[in-house]
Amino acid sequence: MQSQTRPSLDIYLSLLVLALVVIAQGTLFSRLRIFDVGPNLLLVTTVCWSLVQNMASGLVWGFAGGLGADLITGMPLGTSSLALMAPCLLAGFGRKTVFASNLVLPVLLVGLATPLHGWIVLLSQQAQGRSIAWLSTTAQVILPEMALNALLAVIIFPLLRGLALGIGITPLEK
Amino acid sequence: MKRVSNRTFLFFLLASISLVLLVLSSSGHLAPVEGQLGRVTKPFLVAFNGLGRQISNVFETVRSLSTLRTLNSQLQTQVDTLTIENLRLQEAEAENQRLRELLRFKQLNPIYDFSGGQIIARVLSQGSTNYLSTLTIDLGSGQGIKAGMPVVTERGLVGRIYKVGPDSATVLLITDPSSGVQALVERNRAVGVVNGRAGSLPVMDYIPQDADISVGDLVLTSGLGGTFPKSLVIGQVVEVNKRDFDMFQQAVVRPTVNFDRLEFVLVITNFQPLPGEPGELESVG
Numbered sequence: 001m002q003s004q005t006r007p008s009l010d011i012y013l014s015l016l017v018l019a020l021v022v023i024a025q026g027t028l029f030s031r032l033r034i035f036d037v038g039p040n041l042l043l044v045t046t047v048c049w050s051l052v053q054n055m056a057s058g059l060v061w062g063f064a065g066g067l068g069a070d071l072i073t074g075m076p077l078g079t080s081s082l083a084l085m086a087p088c089l090l091a092g093f094g095r096k097t098v099f100a101s102n103l104v105l106p107v108l109l110v111g112l113a114t115p116l117h118g119w120i121v122l123l124s125q126q127a128q129g130r131s132i133a134w135l136s137t138t139a140q141v142i143l144p145e146m147a148l149n150a151l152l153a154v155i156i157f158p159l160l161r162g163l164a165l166g167i168g169i170t171p172l173e174k
Numbered sequence: 175m176k177r178v179s180n181r182t183f184l185f186f187l188l189a190s191i192s193l194v195l196l197v198l199s200s201s202g203h204l205a206p207v208e209g210q211l212g213r214v215t216k217p218f219l220v221a222f223n224g225l226g227r228q229i230s231n232v233f234e235t236v237r238s239l240s241t242l243r244t245l246n247s248q249l250q251t252q253v254d255t256l257t258i259e260n261l262r263l264q265e266a267e268a269e270n271q272r273l274r275e276l277l278r279f280k281q282l283n284p285i286y287d288f289s290g291g292q293i294i295a296r297v298l299s300q301g302s303t304n305y306l307s308t309l310t311i312d313l314g315s316g317q318g319i320k321a322g323m324p325v326v327t328e329r330g331l332v333g334r335i336y337k338v339g340p341d342s343a344t345v346l347l348i349t350d351p352s353s354g355v356q357a358l359v360e361r362n363r364a365v366g367v368v369n370g371r372a373g374s375l376p377v378m379d380y381i382p383q384d385a386d387i388s389v390g391d392l393v394l395t396s397g398l399g400g401t402f403p404k405s406l407v408i409g410q411v412v413e414v415n416k417r418d419f420d421m422f423q424q425a426v427v428r429p430t431v432n433f434d435r436l437e438f439v440l441v442i443t444n445f446q447p448l449p450g451e452p453g454e455l456e457s458v459g
Binding site for chain 1 (some may be wrong): 180181184185188189191192193194195196197198199204208211212221222225226229230233250318377
């Protein structure tokens with residue numbers, strides 16, 4: 001009986017955390033500006049969750065979280081989902097390394113995921129007909145955001161690992 | 175045939191859905207759905223936005239503190255600069271006032287025939303010691319200054335030129351023990367000699383016993399002896415010493431000039447002291 005209720009509890013709790021992250025990103029973190037850019041809590045959480053749990057779970061978080069983020073930010077639905085799911089693939093590959101449980105890996109992966117996420121968003125915007133200054137945006141937005149996200153990962157990764165351990169979620173696959 | 179893993183399938187499935195949503199959303203077909211979803215999420219966003227605003231205000235306040243501290247520092251520097259500037263202007267105004275008074279004095283004393291005469295000189299140092307009461311001015315022989323020339327301010331007699339250098343001159347004050355000024359009491363024209371005294375006020379000697387001298391009487395130069403021009407204010411009688419057995423009476427005189435606060439003096443250059451007058455006068459030029 002307990003084994004039947006646990007997964008549904010985990011899902012609800014995960015959804016709640018995800019919803020909180022999405023809303024926090026759209027409201028709190030959007031106000032936090034350092035070097036004229038803000039950290040992306042949703043991206044960091046999605047990548048870290050992919051490492052803590054598994055890639056499939058990260059993909060779901062990226063998809064759902066991306067839809068929520070698009071709803072809040074007013075971007076076309078699907079833009080953030082696409083941009084968030086690609087970094088989850090990176091995280092999935094990272095899980096197979098010996099550094100999977102090390103704090104260096106999430107920081108590194110978040111650092112790599114940030115430009116990937118940013119360029120996908122820029123690409124989707126360009127596909128919609130917007131003029132994009134790739135170089136200046138990369139230099140002035142993506143690079144500073146990389147540093148901020150990497151720093152944020154130092155905080156978020158242990159929290160998510162603690163959450164996963166607390167609610168008894170174990171990686172479904174290695 | 176290679177089997178596609180679940181997670182790869184999931185990725186492509188979600189990516190496909192995302193792409194479809196992206197296309198539909200970009201073309202505006204999802205606007206009603208987005209509107210409904212937006213309505214659902216609005217209360218949460220409003221609540222979190224309020225919280226975000228408050229947190230942002232906290233950060234803004236912290237950030238403002240740093241800015242305010244910097245601004246305060248800049249303003250403090252500006253205040254310091256303006257204070258110094260203000261003091262400088264006040265000093266200039268005071269200096270201007272003093273020069274005006276000297277000029278007024280010059281205009282009010284036409285009897286001295288000051289034409290081409292008086293020079294406004296800046297006091298360089300006040301060398302008064304217990305033994306010698308002098309001051310130095312920044313005018314010397316180069317500016318036509320000669321030994322014996324009277325030195326005055328708008329308040330009265332200061333002394334006379336004692337030593338003359340090329341660009342400076344020493345003034346022997348009337349308070350110096352070696353100084354003697356022929357004087358008279360303005361009220362009754364009683365004559366005497368005002369002599370300086372070490373460490374105390376000058377005294378007017380040789381006043382005839384029958385002269386009526388009172389405290390408060392004004393003492394002027396008499397012009398006798400040819401050392402100083404006539405009618406320059408020396409000071410006021412503050413004490414009278416009269417003893418029946420003495421031939422003369424004495425009056426202690428408080429100079430009208432405050433020697434401790436002198437900054438500008440006038441040298442009367444067109445007044446020629448009579449030859450043979452004070453032997454201490456010398457030229458070092």
